[in-house]
Amino acid sequence: MQLNGKVAVVTGSGRGLGLAYAKALAAAGAAVVVNDVDAGTAAAAVKEIEDAGGRAVAQPAEVGTAQAAQTLVDRAVDAFGRLDIMVTNAGVLRDRVLWKMTDDDFDTVVRVHLRGTFTCVRAAVQHMREQGDGGRVIVAGSPAGQRGNFGQTNYAAAKAGIAAMVRTWAMELERAGITANAVIPVAATAMTRTIPAFAPHIEALEQHGTPLPDSLRKAEGFGTPEDVAPLVAFLASDAAAGITGQCIGIGGDRLALWSHPQEIAVAYADGGWSAETIAAAWPVSVGRTPETYGIPAPRTQEETAR
16 A cells, blocks of 8 residues: 555645545655645644654645646645645535525535535646556545435535546546545544534544444444545555546445445336326336435434433
8 A cells, every 4th residue: 555656635634534634645655735725724734744754745725716726736746746646625514404505605515525626636637647657536425425414405416416526537537547436434523523423422532532432433334534544545556546436435444335326216118108107107116115315313322222
């Protein structure tokens, strides 16, 4: 899993999952461009990496625009001479139910997550193709993008779009030797702190160093950012050269491959369907076992004990 001589950009890597990714890549030998919207946070992350013996530089920017994306690529090339790995992790939340979600709530999340991923990956692969020796695109998906989640129209839509882009990029970039995969993490972060079943465990972990219990690490696949980071290091390595177009889940002790959407039941009618024949066929054919939706709610300690 050595990444000596490789150069990576990790967006949103000043803290949380992004910082864990940047540290894992640096520990494997890659030079890393640390990006955060806050310059002080980015600088502190660089110091942490350098204190551990790694190489890193900071590039503050708010991802979403083509200009910000190009700035990150240019920083990698100027500081380290090349770019091999683009990890898009930057994100924001504006959670509200549909009828209360504003245009700004929607546009902000889509701009950072979906457009930010698009612009950063586009700028990166343009340079990787010019280099001519392949590369790695690793983007951040979410269970919300795979299944939907209450109050997250904007976030779920952006993450579903990211998964679709990965599948498209896997085809478009194959001849250039560039892989594209999505990581679907489940970890103790500011985003998951609001979930009642996770909150007390995250608090105990942060305040007292209490390890997360097996009921979370295995049953829920829920862990720390450091549990997720090895997947990013693996996907960035030569060992993952044959893996592309995949959505891969990781959290706690669990590693999983998410399925792509596909037809699961089919029915036919000679000459086509009318509304009436669909209504008659639905409960006994394609609609017999409808698909579930939404992220299954984790159980609290009290619920588990009952």
